[in-house]
Amino acid sequence: MYIETQLLDPEAPLNVTFSFRTARPVGTLWQHRVDNLLLRIELLDGHLSLRSLRGQGSSMLVQELPEHLSDSKWHTVEASLGGDVSLIKLLCTEGSCTRDFSTDIPLLEQASTLPDPGTVRQGLFIGVVGRNWGLSKVEDEAENPPAFLGCFRDVFVGSHLVLPVVAPGDSDAQANLTVGCSDTDKCDESPCQNRGRCVSQGWRSYTCDCQRPYEGHNCAEEYITARFGSKDLESYALFSLDDTPGDSLTISMFIRTRQTSGLLFILSNTTSQYVRLWLEGGRVIVQVNNFETLTGRGLVSDGHFHLVTIKLEKMEAVLLYSAQIQGSMSIRPIHAHAGDLVFIGGLPDSRASGSFGGYFKGCVQDLRINSKRLQFYPISTPVEFYSLKQLINVGQGCSSDNACANNPCLNGGVCYSMWDDFICNCPPNTAGRRCEEVKWCELSPCPATAICQPRSQGFECVSNVTFREGSSVLHYRSNGRIKQGLSSVSLRFRTRQNTATLLHAQKNLEYLTISVLDSNVVMELQTRRSTKITVHSQGPINDGEWHSVELSMENQVFPPSRWIMVVDRDVEELSVSKTAAGNLDFLREGADIFLGGLSLDAGASMSGCLGMVEIGWLPLPFFLDTELNLPRPQVEQFVRVNTDTAPHYGCWGSIVCTPNPCTNEGVCEDLFDLHHCKCPSEWTGLLCQYPSDTCNSSPCIYGNCTNLEGGFKCVCEPGYSGELCDVEVDMCENTNCGEGSTCIKGLQSYACLCPHNMTGLYCDEKIREIPWYIETSPLPQLPTSACTGTRWNYNCYNGGNCSDIDDTCYCLPGFVGVWCERDVDECASDPCMNGGFCVNYVNSFECVCEMNFSGIYCQIDASDFYLYLFLGLWQNLFQLVSYFVLRIDDEPEIEWAFHENE
Template identity: 55%
Template sequence: MQWKNVSIQSSADRDKAKTMLRFNVCVWTVWLLYAGAVCEEDTGACELRPCHNSGVCQSHQDGYRCLCPRQSTDGPLYGGPNCTDALPGCDGNPCKNDGVCSPLFQDNQQAYTCSCRAGFTGSRCQTSTAFSFETSGYMHIETRLPSPEKTLNVTLSFRTDRPFGTLLQSRADDLLFTVELVQGRLRLSTRRGQRSGEPVVSELPLSAADGKWHTMEAWLGSEEDRSGLRLVQPACDEVGCARESAATRAPQPEQGDDLPEPGLVHRSLFLGGVGQGFGEGEAESADLAAYFLGCFRDVFVASRLVVPATPGDSLAQVNVTAGCGGQDECEDSPCQRRGQCVSRGWRRHICQCYRPYEGTVDCAEEYITAGFGDGDTASYAVFSLDDTLDSGSIAISMFVRTRTLSGLLLVMANSTSQYLHLWLDGGHVKVQAISSESLVGHRAVSDGHFHLVTVQLEGNLATLFHSAQRQGSIRVRPVAVQPGDMVYVGGLADQRDSGPFGGHLKGCVQDLRINRKRLQFFPIATPVASYQLEKLVDVTMGCSSDDVCTDNPCLNGGACYSMRDDFICICQPHTGGRLCEEVRWCELSPCPWTAACQPVANGFECVTNVTLRNDRTLSYRDNGKISRGLNTVLLSVRTRQTDATLLHAKRGSEFLTVSLQRSHLVLELQASGGQASHNVTIQSRTRLSDGHWHTVELSMEDPAQQISRWIAVLDGGKERGGGEHVMSEAPSGNLDFLREGADIFLGGLGPEAGGNLAGCLGPVQIGGLLLPYYEDTELSLPRPQDERFIMTHGGPSPQYGCWGASVCEPNPCLNQGACEDLFDTYLCTCPSDWTGPQCQNNADTCAVQPCVHGNCSVSGQGHVCSCEAGYTGARCEEDTDTCEDNGCGLGSTCLRGLVNYTCLCPRNMTGPLCNEKLPEVPWHISMISVSRGQMELQLFQRGELL
């Protein structure tokens, strides 16, 4: 046992902390209708802000004190009177095991302290406080405490998944205290040696056997003090996890019994279990269930830390391991072959293995496969049964692997007859019991793979399973298996007896079982319940087969490897398929660098774009080996030409033309369907002559018919965002005339008519066959496919790739505009200060103040003038004629104002528009003055001014 002093905050430290805290006192005053706050704050020297580097200043009557930060996440720490002294004590993080370092500056020296996480202690958190009991063991602690301290306090954290086990036992003279797990819950029991009756028991409500860390506190009192137990965890806040009981409830010793030594209280404490001689013989009868299996950490006995003994220490401990390595073994997935790991307590597990694997520890062992019929021999095995199996439930199961369609799998027989047969018929499993009707499985098992076959006999019902799938049931007479019955596997001793069931088996059998007992042809190391093997005739270990690679069926240099009555071909690079018959031509790099290799059926094609100009056309014919139906055309085009022939093909009166007319796509087709020719025309609404790539898909609506309507899909159709889908009104035939010597031209109507496409074509397909842009002489390998079109022109090769006119060299965009090539035209992206097709115009069109009497605002590449009142015109340069279309009455005069007009009425007329008559009154009107924006009138009557 080792005692470790623990750093606990003393009363002096607490007083020191109190002096470091000062509070500002605010006195709230309410008087009459006035409410306010009077705050007295002791600022003093802190007004000068003497503390640096995030230090907090606290004033007091003798000056101030700086509280410097103790931890930082983004920079160095500082200390000293003003938080200006760098504290490098934590550089390099001297604290181990994730301890948190805090630097110090004491007595003019740099130092540090480490705050350790749970499970570690020491000046640098270098010592683990955890230890474990991986099997039955204990740790013994013997102390003598002064009699005034009659209560022994124990605090510890523990972790286990076992619901039973003793955490500690303590003996104080004749009193025995036990803290243990009972059904996962902590229990404290107190009794007086062997002479007491039932112990005094206190039990906590929550389970603590869940493999997680839990902290408990126990205080073990003497005769006059109470004992108790507490579990520290958040869930206890709701249900309460503290129990206390009086030790004096235990029976008192009778007179004459041994009494404790005066002045001292003997304390004997065991952790994790009980040592020999403790508890007056109790330990001798204790079994493994009484021991604790799990981990302890941070164990404090009477406020002192307990850690395991090091070599040479005299601490009494048995099977104590430093550290906590007792994790759930299933976390490391010890079970192989997909076996399921099941935990069986602390550091114990079992593996539930999938068939045909075995091993409770790791499922690493596989039942040895038995081979039957190797070299066409009549092989078989015989087992004897040694127990009685009634018809209540008998299950016969095995793994079977074969490629033959017939053969005997299993026969069960007694001394008088054969009462169960299991065989292959047409590759399917067949079952017959005691001359009943036979049952045939639905799924074949003759594919060379292992299949789990099970026959279940229950009363008068026999059921066949293939893996876990039920294949059917039949009514049978109840089957009773007796000791001495025999099981034949693979065939019978007399070959003639095996004939009605397909003869001897040629294949493999593995993991044969009747109920839970095995029938092992070759025993495995793991001990399992098995029936007795009586005879093994020409049965081989493992699943070998005849050599079927003698004639090497693999093509293109492939290597043949024999399997069970089968073979596999290991192909050379760039080949594949079961017989290596498929050549991966594109892996041989047959195409020029300007093209991409595209695999096609039984070959390859080199794909690229081509540029056609200067009446250049490409011509093709079929190679005479095309047998597929031709009912589709796929091409892509990029041009700014409004009228051009893209594809033209003809043979006799039948022809196909795909062209651009006024930028619209036009399909013209005349093809025979039966005896007559049918002509159709399709024209798109979409314009294609915009310099962008466009795809064109042409196909028959119903390829199975001789004639059908044709469909044109542009740019993927509406499903792909904005394309077009057009269908012909009339039907026509297919394009099979193109495989019968038709001339096919790309880019024009042929050399005689002159090609007229100036643009680019992408890959062109007719019936899924590409029209090549390269001749065979330009490739490193000849095209191996049978069905293909061939080039017939003898001129120079086309220009590969899509190349428009060099419209951006030199740069046509002014004022540092960026030129974008849009195929034979360009687009200038201008800086923000410039606009126009070539960035030639200043974007700020209001800079020259074009508006004479108004405000200018920029609009697009121009400007708009908002005129002042009284002005009009594009530049607000014209006066507004307010008298135009005026409403003044007949004989009146319109007087133009800035915004409105005024009517000057003749005699006897009045009103705003001079359309009302005046009574006969001798009025006289005299005009004094009229000026822009203001008119002054003077009215006289009988010579007097009104």
């Protein structure tokens, strides 16, 4: 706001009084001029200060109040401006001020317009620094505080009220003034556009943190996009660095393209191009110092804008797409200097641009190096930027080329232009990006007996054909336009023959034969400069079912190679030739190919059906073009030569059920060249000629059934008897167990439990009695376990335990048998030497030696040692005494001698 005052006495001070309120720490409140003296009241860091400027001198601080006044409270200040001394004084602060003044205070009229430069000798600016007062360049160039943002009230100049008043409607002496004192947050009104973030500065002040590519106070201005390669012109831009950016560089830009290759950015000096960015395969590639290279993982050639950023910080380079890291690498430090050049989109030399995929075709927007912009077309918002030197064929905006100008759509397709691209609306019977693929099968080209199968650039009518021994074979040759390599064969067939020729192809000495030999599929191949190879299938295939066979080279790129056979797509049972052979390119021209036999003269040797047969993915067609509704359009074809003989279309087996071979009302089932009779329940046999199996119901419970005329016979298992083998035989009824032994019945067997003085399988062997003079420990009385079986209960003897296996026991060491009924005789092997007597114990034995021997087995001869003799005598004496002591209470013995009971 500008106010003119009367110039009465230049030496007299001007007295002003005002109240203000703000939260901003800086701002110009007053500016007063008398002649060449300029006085300014301003806020700096929240403190009120008075400054003066005279003539060509510099600004000087006159006074600064110690109170912090940027606290959103009302403060009243009195100032004396001009005269001998200029002063400012804080009269009061909100809460201690009173507003008591007369209502007839005279008003000071405001100026109607701003003063002309050089004509004003006295005047006031309130809330802002006065411009163009013509004092000096020093004042114009001085760094002044910003305009005051807050509220004024009760502003007096002398005794005249200045604010609040109503200014004339056409006055330009004031701006941005509103009645009242509102401190509402301006960010509540969402002033920032284009997704900009509003940052409140207090007192209706704000700044906008703009999202790229927008700039301006309210983010309303967008950086102008540069179009490169419009109408396929060679275009590029050249910038120059006006300063030295430093050792760390951040290069970023928005790019939009559908081109998968092209030069984006080059930063170079007089000796090298030390930073390069280009597109390859739709990905951004970064190269630093002509050596280190980094490739982005994602594609940017989809026609959308992508923010591409490369950060070069000391020893590392990081590539980002829209803040997503695409990769990083270690680099040698780079040094950019003032005067270095930046090329965008290409280089002046087209051959040099071709090394990086050619000139860029697309759009670039908001290009920056660090914080400085590289503007192809400047915007109105002031920003820091590097100088543009050249702009060659670079347009403004991001318009699209008319991709439909040359009508790229084929077969009646309608072209619709997209950004640097097109889309074809294809007729119903076509497909592909340019409608180049005709959907031939929708045009019904095949006869009713065949199924149409789409092929590359054409179609094929798929059917089966039937061969019988003696019928005509099918003869094929190439149409002479096959260019692709032939390295595979596939076919489908069904037969019950043990020997048959499926396919035979020959040209001079080179040939290929696929046949059935001994029920297996066999391939024989003889090519030039290789020996004959043979591949066999892993199993028989003459079961009358459909089988597929796929033959291919193991290495199709570098022949010769081994050949692989896969039957029924079972890759785990594949067969491989032992040696290598070449490919089938000899069939591309001049070769004869036969299906069903070896030649036309020999006739068909196959009896069965053939399905689709392909050589190198090219089919051998069963139908002639004259039999189709449309001719085949594909260029590369095998053509059937024998046009005078039509094959038997479809798959038909021989007649095996007419007349019905099945007797006794059996039903004949056709299994392709084989029949099967489904017999009534009372008949059986291949032709239902035999009565049904009387053993089918398994009448023998524990035996084998044998069919007899009018009945059956059961042969029982051991342990069972009866007509149906359902009666259990008592195995202990007639046994060989000796006298005094106990028969133990088992399943289909028995065992003999012997008394203490008998042994053997049938307890018929008497145990040798121990002489009276040999001391033995009594055998332990081991318990018997009663067990429950599924068919009967049984016992486990001699400490044996019941087993989870029916009718068996877990035995203690030293006992054997199904029920642990037999003690193992450890003396059976006669382990005692030199006449020693063996005493059998449970799971052990003891040798009682003669006088002259000792040791565990009586193996030591002690006859030459008196000490051993003396000890032996004492041992026998001790045994004798022990015997008398133990037998002192026994009945008299009949005799002392050792004897056996016969």
